[in-house]
Amino acid sequence: MSKENELTLAFTGNPNCGKSSLFNLLTGAKQQIGNWPGVTVERVEGRYEHNHQNYKIVDLPGIYSLSPNSEDEQVSRDYILSRKADLIVNILDSTNLSRNLYLTAQLIEMKVPVVVVLNMMDLANDNGLSIDIDHLSAHLECPVIGVSAVNLNDVSRLKDFFETNCRLHPVSSIEFKYPNEIEDLISRWKILLEKKAHELNLDPRWLTLRLIEEDPWVNSVVCDNAILNREEIELQLKGIKQILNETPDMIIADYVYGAVNGISREVVKRIRQVKPLSDIVDSVVMHPVLGIPIFFAVMMIVFFVTIEIGNIFVDWFDTVAGLIFVDGVHSLLSSVGAPSIVSYFISDGVGAGIQMVISFIPFVFFMFLMLSLLEDSGYMARAAFVMDRFMGKIGLPGKAFVPMIVGFGCTVPAILATRTLDNKRDRMITIFMVPMMSCGARLPVYALFAAAFFPTSTGLIVFSLYMTGILVAVLSGLLIKVTLFRGEPSDLIMELPRYHVPRAKHILLHTWARVKDFIKRAGKVIIIAVFIMSIFSSFSLNDGFNPDNTAESLLASLGRFITPLFTSIGISDDNWPATVGLFTGIFAKESIVGTLNAVYSQLNSLGVNSSEGSVGLSILRSKFSPAAAYAYLLFILLYMPCVAAVSAAMKEISVTFGLVQALYLTLVAWIISTLFYQIAEGHNPLYILIALALLILIILIFKIIARSIPKDHSSIPE
Amino acid sequence: MSLSEIELGKSAIVESIIGGKNLRQKLVNLGLIPGAEVRVIRANRLGPMVLSVQGSQIMIGQGMAKRIYVKGK
Numbered sequence: 170m171s172k173e174n175e176l177t178l179a180f181t182g183n184p185n186c187g188k189s190s191l192f193n194l195l196t197g198a199k200q201q202i203g204n205w206p207g208v209t210v211e212r213v214e215g216r217y218e219h220n221h222q223n224y225k226i227v228d229l230p231g232i233y234s235l236s237p238n239s240e241d242e243q244v245s246r247d248y249i250l251s252r253k254a255d256l257i258v259n260i261l262d263s264t265n266l267s268r269n270l271y272l273t274a275q276l277i278e279m280k281v282p283v284v285v286v287l288n289m290m291d292l293a294n295d296n297g298l299s300i301d302i303d304h305l306s307a308h309l310e311c312p313v314i315g316v317s318a319v320n321l322n323d324v325s326r327l328k329d330f331f332e333t334n335c336r337l338h339p340v341s342s343i344e345f346k347y348p349n350e351i352e353d354l355i356s357r358w359k360i361l362l363e364k365k366a367h368e369l370n371l372d373p374r375w376l377t378l379r380l381i382e383e384d385p386w387v388n389s390v391v392c393d394n395a396i397l398n399r400e401e402i403e404l405q406l407k408g409i410k411q412i413l414n415e416t417p418d419m420i421i422a423d424y425v426y427g428a429v430n431g432i433s434r435e436v437v438k439r440i441r442q443v444k445p446l447s448d449i450v451d452s453v454v455m456h457p458v459l460g461i462p463i464f465f466a467v468m469m470i471v472f473f474v475t476i477e478i479g480n481i482f483v484d485w486f487d488t489v490a491g492l493i494f495v496d497g498v499h500s501l502l503s504s505v506g507a508p509s510i511v512s513y514f515i516s517d518g519v520g521a522g523i524q525m526v527i528s529f530i531p532f533v534f535f536m537f538l539m540l541s542l543l544e545d546s547g548y549m550a551r552a553a554f555v556m557d558r559f560m561g562k563i564g565l566p567g568k569a570f571v572p573m574i575v576g577f578g579c580t581v582p583a584i585l586a587t588r589t590l591d592n593k594r595d596r597m598i599t600i601f602m603v604p605m606m607s608c609g610a611r612l613p614v615y616a617l618f619a620a621a622f623f624p625t626s627t628g629l630i631v632f633s634l635y636m637t638g639i640l641v642a643v644l645s646g647l648l649i650k651v652t653l654f655r656g657e658p659s660d661l662i663m664e665l666p667r668y669h670v671p672r673a674k675h676i677l678l679h680t681w682a683r684v685k686d687f688i689k690r691a692g693k694v695i696i697i698a699v700f701i702m703s704i705f706s707s708f709s710l711n712d713g714f715n716p717d718n719t720a721e722s723l724l725a726s727l728g729r730f731i732t733p734l735f736t737s738i739g740i741s742d743d744n745w746p747a748t749v750g751l752f753t754g755i756f757a758k759e760s761i762v763g764t765l766n767a768v769y770s771q772l773n774s775l776g777v778n779s780s781e782g783s784v785g786l787s788i789l790r791s792k793f794s795p796a797a798a799y800a801y802l803l804f805i806l807l808y809m810p811c812v813a814a815v816s817a818a819m820k821e822i823s824v825t826f827g828l829v830q831a832l833y834l835t836l837v838a839w840i841i842s843t844l845f846y847q848i849a850e851g852h853n854p855l856y857i858l859i860a861l862a863l864l865i866l867i868i869l870i871f872k873i874i875a876r877s878i879p880k881d882h883s884s885i886p887e
Numbered sequence: 888m889s890l891s892e893i894e895l896g897k898s899a900i901v902e903s904i905i906g907g908k909n910l911r912q913k914l915v916n917l918g919l920i921p922g923a924e925v926r927v928i929r930a931n932r933l934g935p936m937v938l939s940v941q942g943s944q945i946m947i948g949q950g951m952a953k954r955i956y957v958k959g960k
Contacts, residue, residue, distance in 0.1 A: 233916035238909065268918045268941040383908060415921065418908070422915040423922055426941075448928075457931045554946050558934040566948070567935070660948035661935045662913055 175216075175223045176335045177253060181245055181276070182260035183269050184231035185666040187288040189213070189675055190318040191260060192228045195327065211682070212244075219328040227254065233268075235275045236384060236418075249281060252370060255335050257283045263293035263300055263315065264667075266437055270429035277311065277341045280372035284312045284334050286327070291317035297441035305436040310341040344374070347424050350409050351417060354381060361396050381406065382418040447668045451551065460555035467548065468574060471539040475532060475578060476612065482531035490527035494520040510714055514703060522699035525760060526692045530684065532609040536578030537683040540571075541676040547668040557661050563643055564650040566590065566658045569599045573642075576606030577635075580814035582687060584821055592659045593822075600818050601649055601830055604810040605642035607635050610758035614805055617762055621786040622798045630799070634806050641807060641837065652871035699760065702753050706767070724749055725768075737843040737856040738804055739797025746772065747792065747801060757811050765789075800846035807838035833867065840864050888959070890925065891936070891952035898926040899957035906954050914955070917945050924960065 182188045196215025213228040229248060230241035237243040249257055259276055261269040266287075276283045285305070287293075293300060306313040314330045316323040346352070359377045366373040369390075379387040380402065391397050409417050454463050498520045502512035543549045549571065557567030568590060576583035583603045587596045607615075615634055619627040705724040708714055715721075728749035732742050740747045746768035750761040769788045793801065809815065809831035819827030843860045847853055893899050901923045904911055914920065918941030928944060929937035935948045 234912075236912055236915075238912050238916075265942040268943050271916075271918065415903075416911070419904075419911060419915070419920060422920050426918065426920055426923070430941075451929070451937075455929060455937070457934065550946070554935055554937070557948060657950070660951035662917070662945070662947050662951055664917060665937060665944035665946050 175225050176255045176331075177225045177227060178331060178335075179227045179229055179248060179254035179257050180260060181229045181249070181257060181272070182231060182288075183233055183262060183272060184664065186231070186260050186262040186269060187318055188228065188231060188260045190672060191286070191288060191316070191327075192226060193672070193674055193678075194318055194324055196226055217328070219332060222332065224331065232272065234272060235279075236379075236382065237386065249276070249279065250369075250371065252281070255282070256331065256338075257281050258286055258331070259283055260286045260288050263287045263289050264296050264298065266300070267426075267430050267433040270433060271425060273309065273311075274345060274425045274429050277309065277343060278345065278372070278375050278378065280340055280375065282334075282338045282340050284314070284330070284339065285309065286330075287313060287315040289317055290315045291319055295443070296445065297439055297443045299438045299440050301436045301438075305432065308343075308432045308436065310343045312337075312339050345425055345428050347421060348413060350412050351381060351420060354405055354409065358397070362391065365390065365394060365396060378421065381409075382421055445667075447547075450668060451665075454548070454551050455554055460551075461559070464552050464555045467543070467552070471536075471543070471574065472577065474539055475535040475609070479532040479535045479609075483528055486531055487524065487528035490524040494523045494527075513707065514700070518700040518703035519696060521703070521763070522696035523692075525699060525757065525763070526688060526696065529610070529759065530688065533579060533582075533687050534680060534684050536575070536609070537582070537680045537687075538676065540575065541679045541683075542671050545669075545671040545676055545679075547666045550663060550666055553661065553663070554665075561658065563598075563646040564658050565595055565598055565646070567661055568663075569595060569658075572599050572603055573606050576603040576608060578609050579687065580604050580606075580608050580810050581817050582683065584814060584817040587821065590659070594654045594656045595658055597654050597822055597826065598646060598649060600822060600826075602642040602646050604814060604830070604834060605638045605645065605807065607638045607806055608758065608810075610811070611805055613759050614754075614761050615802055617765075618789065618793075618798050618802055621789040622793070622795045630802075634802055637803065637841075638806050641841065645833075645837070648868065648871060652868075652875040655875070697756075699756070702756070702760070702764070724752070728752065734839075735804075737847065737851070737853070737860075738800040738839070739794060739846045739851065740801065744792045751804070751808070754805060755809060755812060757813075758805065761805065794850060796846055796850035800842040800849075803845055804838045804842040807841060808835045809838075810834065836863060836867060888957065889953045890938075890947075890955040890957050891949055893925075893927050893930075893957060893959070895927050895930050898924055898960045900924055900960055902956045902958055904955050910951070910954070917941075918943070919945065919947075919955070925957065 180188055180192055192213065192215060196217050211230065215226045215228070217224050217226075227248065229245040232239075232242045232245050235242060235246045235249070237246055248254070257276060259273050261273065273283070273285060287300060287302065287305075290300070300315065302313050302315045312330070312334050314327065316327055347355070355374060355377050358380060359373050362376050362380070363373045366376045369376075376387060380391055380397075383406070388399075388402070391402070392399055406417050409420075413420055415423075454460055456463075495516050499512055499516035502515060507515075540549075543552070552570070553567040555567070556570045560567050560569055569587075572583045572586040572590075575586045580603055583606070584600050587599045587603075590596045590599060612631070615631045616627070619630045623630045702724070705727070706722045708723055709721040710723070710726070711721065725745065728745040729742070731752070732740060732745045732748045735748055735751075736742070746765060749768055750764045753764040754761040769792070789798075810818075815827050815831050818830055840860045840863050843856050847856045847860070890899070890901075901919060901921050903921055904914060904919075906914075919925065919938075923940055926939040927936060928939050933949075935946050936952055938945045938947060
């Protein structure tokens with residue numbers, strides 16, 4: 170809760186109204202990014218001091234209205250109704266006053282203390298608009314200030330403005346009028362709702378209006394407390410609909426828009442006509458033909474920066490983390506005389522886990538950095554437009570490509586990114602496809618094998634794997650679209666944001682928050698996985714603890730036991746470390762390299778300089794044929810994603826969904842790598858037959874399950 | 888006629904919306920309500936269109952545009 174004497178300002182406004190720029194300007198470096206308790210909407214809090222008074226700003230999510238249709242709107246409305254804020258600051262985009270004023274009208278109707286900040290006055294001026302601020306303030310009966318984030322003088326003006334109004338507590342007394350039929354109903358129902366409204370500290374007229382709008386929360390409050398029953402409410406609303414020939418919620422919206430449009434017509438004057446530059450840019454990037462190559466070029470740049478620039482830092486991060494957490498901890502523990510078993514688990518177990526997480530940071534950082542850049546510049550929305558037609562072919566909305574692209578970085582944030590999609594069917598199909606977008610963690614494995622087997626065509630091999638992943642994803646998408654998840658994709662509808670120069674600070678803060686989240690999430694799993702692995706690889710049934718004897722360990726026994734299953738992809742029985750690698754890959758794909766390194770080098774008792782961290786390429790060449798190596802990579806590309814990703818899918822959809830997906834992917838991986846190896850080298854018709862039979866079986870099972878699931882109609886309006 | 892039939896560069900007035908509460912609310916949020924004037928800024932038969940509504944630009948898919956009825960202006 171807020172500190173003593175601290176005043177709380179809640180910032181609210183439409184998306185793209187320049188809210189976060191103002192927030193950054195006011196709070197400087199003192200801010201925290203977190204999640205709203207219980208939900209996943211991002212919350213940013215910041216503090217500043219002005220005239221010996223401390224202020225806290227709570228930056229609410231960008232919303233268009235307070236009718237809770239999304240988590241963002243729900244969170245904002247709950248916060249405003251909780252009365253935790255001393256002042257609600259409504260920030261408006263001056264270049265688009267009439268639409269922005271709709272939210273203002275809703276806030277005023279709540280009878281909470283509201284002030285209006287007209288942001289981006291400079292831009293309105295550039296667009297040839299002149300706004301009469303005093304006139305607007307008189308119309309709204311609410312304090313109004315005009316600022317632009319580029320003008321540094323405006324910061325102190327704004328702070329003074331907040332200081333004054335925190336004292337005055339301005340609650341506007343204007344009331345928006347509705348047609349007589351609705352006004353009659355308001356006056357009848359308001360009397361009934363008065364007591365409850367008082368109890369909940371809400372305005373009775375506001376509560377009544379929301380009931381007429383069929384607001385689910387208000388409806389249940391009223392019905393659960395037996396103030397009115399559902400039939401009665403429905404009957405009255407139907408009556409209004411019959412007289413006015415439109416649903417009450419639309420009539421209310423119409424009247425509010427009518428009122429704010431009237432105000433905006435009076436206070437905004439267009440002094441000259443300006444053709445915005447963004448229209449010219451849009452006619453190129455949103456062009457029906459040019460738009461697609463431009464989109465792919467942009468994605469290539471995202472990819473190049475993430476992988477190539479990330480790679481420069483990966484080695485550096487890896488080496489430093491290894492020196493500190495593995496070697497450093499090891500020598501520290503030996504110097505204090507810790508028993509070797511303890512120092513082994515702490516340095517080679519936990520320490521190596523931490524090293525792995527840290528070495529992964531550069532990829533994640535650059536991926537999130539590039540995505541934030543695209544979002545902040547306004548291009549992301551254009552990309553959704555361009556891709557809508559293409560994604561529609563596999564039954565997904567254009568927006569669904571974002572998680573797919575994120576999937577090339579890491580599957581876990583990609584699964585979380587599906588939250589931007591509107592219906593559950595779209596989310597399920599997207600999550601199903603995302604793991605086949607080859608994630609960054611698989612890249613080190615490809616790089617290692619390509620260097621050993623295909624040194625002259627490394628790029629081509631890696632590219633072919635990525636393409637195979639995309640191809641299998643598209644085919645899987647088509648399969649589940651006609652079987653498990655039938656129905657229509659949700660239609661694209663969103664505002665086209667203005668382009669602007671990306672804000673460095675905003676992007677860095679955003680990227681850092683996402684990286685931190687990743688470290689926390691993946692860190693736990695990877696450290697635990699590496700720790701368990703080190704136990705399994707250093708204990709054996711006959712020998713007890715002996716870290717130098719991996720070949721006899723529990724892990725090796727398990728690997729030997731499973732290996733026959735992989736004969737079909739070209740892994741011979743004596744190449745069981747390859748199976749062990751797949752096993753550790755379930756915890757984290759990049760740990761496959763580490764496992765192969767550790768086990769092979771122990772077996773050959775050469776290349777012991779583990780600090781260098783690479784398997785002797787010659788050892789690899791003696792274990793795989795080139796075809797088997799490629800089949801092994803195909804398997805790694807497609808088989809079940811790491812535990813972190815599986816648990817994310819389980820959390821987002823359901824446990825069954827996560828399990829079905831993992832099983833499906835593993836089977837498909839086996840089928841495809843078997844087919845490849847048997848066609849290229851093995852030439853064993855029996856395996857080809859088994860693989861094809863399995864493929865048909867999967868399709869049949871999906872078809873049978875599909876019959877028992879009703880078609881999803883959630884995206885189709887009533 | 889439906890919004891998806893309006894030609895590039897032409898304006899129209901929204902008359903009615905065929906859809907449930909969810910769709911209606913989404914459209915209200917973006918200012919696309921009966922009586923609102925829309926102008927088609929970008930359109931091709933296959934993909935979504937871009938409209939100018941209440942001073943901002945809105946992207947809208949064909950499926951949704953077909954459920955919005957308008958009269959020409």
